Amino acid sequence: MSEYQYYEFTVVDQALTARQRSELRSLSTRAEITATSFVNTYEWGDFKGDPRTLMERYFDAHLYLANWGTRRLLLRLPKAALDPATAAEYCAGDSASAWTNGKHVIICLNREDDDGTDEWDIDGHGILGSIIPVRADLAAGDLRLLYLGWLRCVQSGERGDDEPEPAVPAGLATLSAALTAAAEFLCIDPDLLAAAADGSAAASASQPTDAQLRQWVTGLPAGDKDAILAALITGTDGHLRGQLLHRYRVEHPPHPSTPARTAGQLLTAAADRRAERERQLAERQERDRLRRERSAAAERQRRLDALAADQGSAWQQVDALIATKKPREYDTAVQLLVDLRDVAERDCDPAPFHRRLTELRATHARKPSLLERLDLAGLDG
Known part of the structure; x- marks a missing residue:
């Protein structure tokens, strides 16, 4: 196999209509198309569709994977769930970008091959499913995915050393399974992520308690409460819970645990962590080698003793x-x-x-x- 390209698109908020599926079929006779997804792989040739256009028209999430090193994740959310200005604070580069289309904002997180090494043993099936929960978290005001996108830009050299980091969301040291899958898919340097996590508050800092939420809801204007109840009963807003949590977080921002750092400081901290980790690994390997040598020497002496007899x-x-x-x-x-x-x-x-x-x-x-x-x-x- 000379090449491998994997395309997957998913809808979350609303299923595809029969007409939409027919329109998608015109782009590919081989694709697996359902009411909620479009999946196709290519071992030769290229996909005729434009992923950006498909995201704007049909889908809420897209994952692309190629064995020459390109990896791409796109998510579409309503503007009411993700403020375009907030997305722009974190996504302003080739590795992380954002744009608006009608009532939606779309973010694109991108990783290009860093070292020129092709990836032959890869398979895209199942990856998007492991990542997709981050979309609901992002809609609820959890900005860790956006921060990962900014880190991806730093790692790719798209941010100047003096550029300050955006607001650091809480919980970078304890990523969810979906966020971990996203970080691994984008090949974010674990040392860089660990260095960034040093300036991140505990996850609990951004998670309101039930008592705090009840007190907040009690203080909401009556008109807001009526609108919330109407949306809940009619089911017209699938992002209602996320929007409410987002609103609470905006009104109760966590206190920053450390002053903003620069991209250069984070890269230096990551390099220091990597050097320390490698030093500890070398010491551990040396201790293991000496232990093996001592064990082998003792075993040889026992063998020579038996032979001498x-x-x-x-x-x-x-x-x-x-x-x-x-x-x-x-x-x-x-x-x-x-x-x-x-x-x-x-x-x-x-x-x-x-x-x-x-x-x-x-x-x-x-x-x-x-x-x-x-x-x-x-x-x-």
């Missing part, structure tokens, strides 16, 4: 192995001879070993394969 049988085994004239048995015989030599040197009595080795080489002088193995092992008589 019955060297006569060992020499008989060497002769039997050589007699087979098999290369694998030659290797075993040579290793046994190395052990016998080490026993002799350890016991400070190498002369008898070297006499027997000289005799062995003379006896098998017509076995060049064996003699070559002995030479390579340093058993030269």
